Amino acid sequence: MNTVKEANDVLLDCQNVWKIFGARSSAAVKAVSERGLSKKQVLQDFDCVVGVSDASLQVRRGEIFCIMGLSGSGKSTLVRLLNRLIEPSLGKIVVKGREIAKLNPAELRDMRARNIGMVFQSVALLPYRTVLENAAFGLEVRGVPKDERNETARAALAKVGLSDWISRYPSELSGGMQQRVGLARALAADPEIILMDEPFSALDPLIRRQLQDEFRQLTKSLGKSAVFITHDLEEAIRIGDRIAIMKDGIIVQVGTAEEIVTKPAGDYVAEFVAGISRIHLVKAHSVMRPVADFKTSQPHCDVDALLKASPETDIGELIDITMRSERDAVAVVENGSIVGVVTTRGLLRGVAGMPAGAPGAA
């Protein structure tokens, strides 16, 4: 039932994948699979570097999955394993129900051309081709007739707001515009999954934000799935439905932005999320108190008279509601009944990132 449906929805499934680099990598792989060596031991015993260590993740249809990590964390290696630009040392990668390691060269080319698009940090626009010819590149490779592919490419360029630039050359465009062409090139081929390898990292902050919002909106409206690589946690939070945090080749936590910010797994993630603004991340359900609890501390307050909000309301909106209210509390309503109360204290606690249910809640 439910589990079957979920399994069907998984477009890209990466199971216990390892990538080990080095002259003696095959011996190291054997040792890892037989004896379960750690990364450190592999480096000591075999002089091999572990790029990705035992990574598992699932990307569902229509989901934007962010992989966040600093340089050297293995995130770029991981994304290249997903379309087999790099061969995995161990583990299984299944795309649309097919294990990509078992595809022959022609099948692999076909899958890359039709199902998995890729956008690069370097953009990699062909300098001797116009913007339109660049956007039509993926379709050209597949042998789509010129008129048809140009029409599709034109539509893709219109989606990223570059209709007026189609006959220009890449060198005439700004960095942000070039990256839009890169995105249009990936979209024109109409893949189900788009791999984004730090696409916006080289852009200035204002343009970057703009492109992040556009990318998210576009991907959602077209129903595409995306794996988005970034070294910027704020970017991951802005774009991703779910986020995986990588460190030294290991995925240390996978979760929604709220889960990662409110329940960081370990000190490494906690350190990362320390500086992140919680106002739009933390929702009413994680800062509210039970109604009975509220009533005992403030017996004179009529809970039914409070302004109401849903459990998914974020702290920013809750602050707005509180400002409009005469009381210092907001009732949280789900399915017509009050399930909790968010007090001003609760809001402050949420903003400061203190764990929910901390003592002294009155």
Add this chain to the structure above:
Amino acid sequence: MDTSVITDLFDTSTDNALGWIGDNGEWLFEFIRFVLQGTYDGILWFLELAPFYVIAIIAGLLAWRLLNPVAGLLAGIALAFCAFMGLWAETMSTLALVATATILALAVGIPIGIVAGFVKTFDRALEPALDLIQTLPPYIYLLPAIALLGYGPATALVATFIVAMPPSIRLTSLGIRMTPREFIELGQASGLSPWQMFTKIRLPFAMPSIMAGINQSLMMAFGMVVIAGIVGSGGLGETIYGAVRTLDIATSINAAIAIVILTMVLDRLTQSAAHRAKAGVR
């Protein structure tokens, strides 16, 4: 130990080998000679169809379009000057020699360069051979050529062909190898077949380097074609060689000026074509 025995043995066997090749491969060399002479005659016949001013005007227009109006004017006047010196026929036969040798060198060199660009071991094996060709004094190629092909333009063409080939091989191979990494990755991620990778990514990126190779081959050919005057190449090279033998300084200087003019015009034209290829790749 007396090493002269060894060297004598080496020398006689080289002579014998050359003699054997000459005796047994006569039909082959007759054929090569026929093809080379035929190509050269054909190109020369074509160049001599038009009077000198037509060719000067065509060169001027080309330089104008590819470079600028001043270059066009200068190129036209300079070529016409060759005719005023009474050296037009020699200039054209030199042009025909250079064109034939360069076209042959490119036809062989560019494919070899492409293979060398892909196959690292082949490139490494080729490297010392190319070094050898380029460091030996160019006169060396005239001797075996004259032994096998006799006195005349065919011999000059073979020697020029050998000297002109290495730059196009080297620069083509370099261009193929220098494809930026991210574009190879783009090609792979887009699902390109090996042939598409070559025609749509590698070759366009190699184009500026290949064009530079063409220019370099042409310049080497010009250098050699003068030296080949010794073996009866005809054209300006033979004019200079004749003038040197009779100490006719005036004629030798005139012919040298004509060579310089021809070289410069062709150099600038092919260089600007190479720059255009580069501008495309920016």
